Amino acid sequence: MTTPAPPAAKKVPTKRTRHGDTFCDPYEWMRDKDDPEVLEHLRAENAYTDAVTADQEPLRTAIYDEIKRRTVENDLSVPARRGAWWYFVRTIEGEQHPVFCRVPAAEEASTLAAWTPPEVIAGVPLNDEQTYFDTNAEASEHPFYSLGGMAVSEDGTLLAYSEDTSGDEHFTLRLRNLETWETLPESLENVHYGVHLSPDGERAYYVKADSAWRPYRLWQHAVGTSATEDRLLLEIEDITQWMGTGLSADRQQLVIESGNSEWNATRLLDLTDPEAAPQLIVPAERRVLNSVEPCEVDGERMLLVTHNQQGPNNAVSLTTAEALANQDDSQPLDFGPTLIQHDDAVKLDEGLAVTAAQVLVEARINANPSVRLLSWDTVRQVRDGAQGVKASSLPGPAFEDPMHSVSVVQASYDAPLFRVRYSSWLVPDRIYDIPHQDPLPVLRRETPVNDYNPEDYRAVREWATAQDGTEVPVTVLHHKDVRPDGTNPAVVYGYGSYEISNDPGFGIPRLSLLDRGIVFAVAHIRGGGEMGRLWYQNGKKLSKKNTFTDFLTVTDHLVNAGWADASRIGAIGGSAGGLLMGAVVNLAPEKFQAILAQVPFVDSLTTILDPDMPLSAGEWEEWGNPIEDPEVYHYMKSYSPYENIRQAHYPAIAAVTSLHDTRVMYVEPAKWVPALREHQQGNAPIVLKTEMDGGHGGASGRYEKWKERAWDYAWLATFLGV
Template sequence: MTSTASPWNDAARAPSTRRTPAERRLHGDVFTDDYEWLRAKEDPEVLAQLEAENRYAEAVTEPLGSLREAIFGEIKARTRETDLSVPVRKGDWWYFRRTAEGSDYPVFCRVPAETTGETERDWTPPEVPTGERLADEQVLLDANALAEGLPFFSLGAFQVTRDGRHLTYSVDDSGDERYTQYVRDLERDELLPDRLEGVFGGGFLTPDAGHLVYTLVDDSWRPYEVRAHRLGASGEDRVLAREEDPTLWLGAGLSSDESHLVLDAGCSEYNEARLLPLTALDDDAAEPWTVIGREDRVLYDAEPVTLPSGPHLLVTHDHAAPNGQLLLVGLEEARAAGSVGDLERAGAVLLGPSETRRLNGVGLTGTHLVLDLREDTLPKAAFLPLGALEGALRGEPLPDAVEPGFEEELYSAGVGAFSVHSPVVGLAYSSFVTPGRRYDYFPETGALRLRKETPVLGGYDPARYTARREWARAEDGTRIPVSVLHRADLDLTREHPVVQYGYGSYEISMDPGFSISRLSLLDRGVVYAVAHVRGGGELGRRWYTDGKKLRKLNTFTDFIAVTDHLAAQPWADAGRIAATGGSAGGLLMGGIANMAPERYCGILAVVPFVDPVTSVSDPELPLSALEWEEWGNPLEDPEAYAYMMRYSPYENVGALRYPPIAAVTSLNDTRVLYVEPAKWVPRLRALGASDAPVLLRTEMEGGHGGGSGRYTRWRDTAWEYAFLLACLGAAG
C-alpha cells in the first residue's frame, strides 16, 4: 500500500547557504557559481556547513529511524559474521581470511600445505573450522588491531611472497587513498625498517623479495611515477618510470609468468606498455623496452610466455578490432618491431576480431592460457592449452576454447586466483539470486569443484526470487538490456514500486551479482531493475564509445528510455519509480533529474560527479586531466565544453519540480570531491520549484567508498534504502 502521510519530518528547516558569486569564463561563455566557496575544505565555515547539512538530513529522515534499524538488523541477521574465505594455496601454505562477529575487519591467516604428488588432493583446500583456530594456524595480520584508534581504515596491498617469508601491506588511515606501506619478516615476526609513506595502494614485492615496487601520485592524485626499493637499502629508490603526460595513468605489475615487470601508462583509449626483466632490476643501465608506442593509439596488454621454441609475447590489442584480438609473436621480433603493424606482420593471430565477443585480456597457468571474455553482456572465462600455441605459429588452427558452463540466464563467472605455479584456476561465480560461489577449475581435466557458497542466514531460498533480461528501446532505436529482479511470488498483474539503478561510464559493466542487503528491498515488494545503458561495457567496446565524449547524452536518454519501458509494464507503478546510482552513476542521476524529474518519485545519488565541467576544466584538481579521454577537454575544446554544458547537472538546475533527492558523499574522497554534491544541493534548493526535501549527507571521516568497517557500511546502506523506500511510499 502507498502511504498517504508524509514520510519526512516536514518541520525540519534546511540550513541556509551563503551565496558568493564567482564567475567561470570559458570560450566566451560566463557561468556564475554561487557556491564555489564550499571548495575550501579546511575552512571552518565549510565544515560547519557540512555538519549543518548532516543534522538537517538526520532531522528530515528522523521518522525513518525505526526502518533504518530494521534494515540494518536484517543485513546483520542474514550475514554470517564469523566466517572465513576459501583457502588459496601459494607455495607451501594455504592462505585465508577470518571474520568474527563484532569485528569490522578480517584477520589474515595461513596453515601449512601438504605435497603428495596427487594434483586434486594437493590442491583441495583444507577443512578449516569457522569459529576456532587450527593447531598449526598462523595469524599474519589482524586488520582490527591495525584499525584500532583510527578514524578511518583501509587496507591497500596485501601480498605474501611465494616462499612464505615476507609480507607487504599498506594502510590508508584518512580515506584519501595515500597509503603507508610496510614489510614484515614472517619468520622473525618483525617489521622491517623498509617503510614507505604516501604511496599508491598496490605496491608489491618481487618474487624473490629483493625489491618492493610501488607507485607515487602527484598533486592531482594521478599515479605518475613507479619506483623500486631494494629491501634493506638506504638512499634514493630507483625510478623505473615517470609519466609526464597529465592525461595518462601510470601503473606497474608482474607479468603472468613472473619474468618481467610491466610498466603501463594509459587512459581509456590507448596505452603504452614497457617490459623490464626482473633480472635487470639491479642493473641501473637496463631500460624497459616499449611494446607498442603511444603514438599508435592502441589499447593493449602484453604477456611474455615461454614455449618450447623459445620466449614469445602474447599481445591482446584493439587495432582494427574494437573488441580485441590476440597475437602471438616471438620476443625478439617483438622487441625489434616499431609499430603495431610490424607486430602483426611478425606474429600469428590466435583469436581474431569479433562483433559479439569482447576479449579483455589473457593470463597464464603452467599449462593453459586463461581468457577473460565478455559475451551476451556477461563476463566469462575460457581456456586454451599452451601446447596448442606452437601449432598456431605453424599455421595450424587452434582448438576451441573450453568454457565452464553454468545454467542460469544471468550470471557472472570471473577469473579469480591463478598462477603459473598452480594447476587450478579460481572462478568467482554469482548471479542476482545465487549468493557468491567460489569454484576451482582444473583446466587439464575440466573438473569444476565448488569450494564455497556465501552463506545467507535465516533460511534463504533462491527459488523465492527471480531475475530475467528485458530490452528497452532507445530514442535512436537501439535496444538497451535491462535486468529485472523481484520476488518470485509477486503478482505481476498488479503494480509495484521500482528501484532503477544505472552507471554507464568508463566501460564498466553492471554485471549480475548477489546482494544480501538488496533482499531488504525485494522482500518489501520492490522490483529492482538495472539499466545497462551505453557508456558501460556490457555489449562490447562500441557500447562504451557510444556513451562517451560527444555521445554522452546517450547514457542519460537510455536511462530515461528504460524508465519509460518499465513504466509501461503492468507490474510497475509508473508513479513509484525511484532512481539511484553512484560516482559516474551519480552524474547520471543529476542528469536525469534535470531531463525528466517528473518520471521519478525519488533520486539517490552516491558520491555523485555532478559538477563535471568545473572539475574537468581544472587540471590542478584530482584526476581532472585523466578525465579528458572520457568526457572531452572543456578547457581547450569549445565543442566539448558546449556539449558538456548540455548535460552537466550543476549548470542545468532550473525551476523544475524535482522529486526528493539525497546526495551522499565523503569529505576525503579524492575521486569525486565532496564539494560537487555540497554545491549541487543548495543550488537545487534555491532554483527548484518543488517543496520536496533535498538532502546532503557527508561522511566526515570517509573516502570514495564511504566510511570504513562493515558495520558502518551496513548502516549507510540502511540509511540509503530507507530513503528510497520512503520515496516509494513503502516505508510503512
C-alpha cells in the first residue's frame, strides 16, 4: 500500500518582534481551534498518521492485549476508614472507570482492631455495601469524563464532586445527598481542581481559575443555596501566583497557599465559622517557600512550618499563627525553634502529616522518597530549648529494595496507625498499614498482576558523567536475558522540570517493551527533584539547557556501557518532557531512530510571551520572563524547539496531543510537525496524532488509555526494528 503525502498546511506569515529579534511564524493561524479549516487540517493529519502507522496495528493489538491480560480487571482498593464508614474503590471488568463504594464500620474507632479493614472480594458485595458514586454511569453520556475532586462530609451524608466532560479541565461542582441519593439542584461552573467541606457539612469551599487557567479565587458555597449567593473569600491578583488549598489534620482549618515554584504566601481560614475570613500569616513579599500544618501541642494551637529560609532542601520549625502574623516586616521572618535541620543531602517535602501520635515527615534520602517519624516528645524538647534533629536520624519504616518509593496515603488524626504506598521498579504497588506504637509494616495489599514474575526482570542504577562533571543518575530496566553487549534496542524516558521526580514505580505497559528485548532507561536529569532542590534549580531558567544535555549524556552512557545499540535508540517524553524531546532532536537528531512526544511544549517561547495563555505568567519562575528580560528571551529562543528546527536527518517523530488540552495547547505540536517536515532531509515519517475528545492526559477511561500506550510503544518499537 502506498502511503499518501502528508497534509499540506497553508502558510500565513505572522511576525513577532521582541528585544530586537523578529520571528516569522507561518503556522500561527492554527491557534483558533473553532476554525473549521483548523479542525479539517487536524483530521487530515490524523488520517495521514493512520495511513503511516497502519502496518503497526498488529503490534499495537498485541501490546494492548498484553496490558489487558496482565491487568486484573476486577480490582479493588484497600478500604480506608473515615468516621463510621469504610470507603473503597472497585474497578470492574469491561468498565472504563472506577466505582466508589463504602460499608458501615462495625466497631468504634478506638482500638487497633477497629482499624483492620474488611476483606473485599472482586465481584462479591459486602454486607450493607453502598455504591455512592458510579463513575461509569456518570460518564455514559459523555465522550470524555474525568473527576477533578471529591469530598464526603464528616458524618457521611453529603458528597461533593467535580466533573469535566470535555477534557479542558474546567469542572462543574455538584452535591449529592448520600441519605436520599438525590443530586442537589445547585451546580457550580468552571471550578478548578479540588473541593473541601466544612466539618458540619454545611459549606463547600472551591477555587476558580481565570482565563489563563490560573487558580486565583477562593469561594464559599452554602449547601442548598444558589451559586449566585456564593461568597468570595480571596482573590489573588498577581498573575504569577497560583492558589492551592488543603485541610488541616483535624479538618478545622483550611490552609491556603498562593505562589509559584520559588515563594508563596500562606493563609489560614477557620472552617467552623461561616463568617470567617482568611488570615495572612506568611506574606508573599517575604519571598519564602513554605507550607504550614496546624497542630496541638499541650493544648496550644501551633504551626509546623516547612520552609527554605535555612537552605534549599528545607527545614521544619515550630511557631504560632500569631507569632508569624505579628512580625516586623523590616526583620527576617522568625519561624521559631528548628525541629528538623536543613541538610544538603536530604530534601524535606513540603507538607507534613500530623497525627495525635506523631508527625509523619516525607523526605528524599539517597534519591528515594521515604517516611520519617517525628515524635511529639522531640517537638516538646526542641520547643523547650533542645537542638533540632536531622531527618536522616529519625526512625521510619524500612524496606528491602534499595530503589523504592514510600509515601503517606492516609493518616487520620486519631487513628492508631497510618497507611503508606510502597512502589519499586519491579514490584507492583503495595499498601501497608503501620501502627504508631509498633512501626512494623503490615501488608494489606499488593496490586495483583497476571502473567508476571519479577525474577524475569532487572533494575539497576548507573551514573552518567555530564560535560561539567555532574553525575547524572539513570535507571536501567531490562529483561534478565538482556546483556550489555551493545546490540540492544533502547528507549530513554525523561522529564526534567518543575522539581518533579521520576521515582521508582511499577508499570504494566512497560513490560511489553522489556519482553521484546528493549532496554527502558529513565534519565533522572537536572530540572527534576531526584537529587534535591539544587538539582531542580540547576535545570531551570538560565540553566535550562542542562536538562537537555543531561539527557544526551545519559543516551551516550547507555551506548558506552553496552546497554544500547547506537543505531536503535528511541526517546519518549510528555508535556515539559515533550519540550525535552524537541530540544534534543534539534541538538542531536542522529542519536535517535524514533521520538514520541506527548502533549509537547514545543512552542515554549510563544506561549511564555503571552501572559493571557495557560503556562505563561505563572511559569516565569520556571523558565524566566522573556517579556521583560532580553537575556531570558534570547536564551529561550536558543532552545525553543519550534524556533530551532534546522535542515537535518530527523528520526521518525510522532507528536501526540489533545484538542482540549488547556496546559499545552494542541497548536504547539500542530505547528511543529509541518515545520519539521519542511526541514526533513531523511525519509523517516513525522506525524501528528490529535485526540479530538481528550485533555492533557489524553482520552478518559482505562481501556482507552491502554490503547494510547500501545500506540505509543508500537511506534517506538517499530522504528527500533522490534
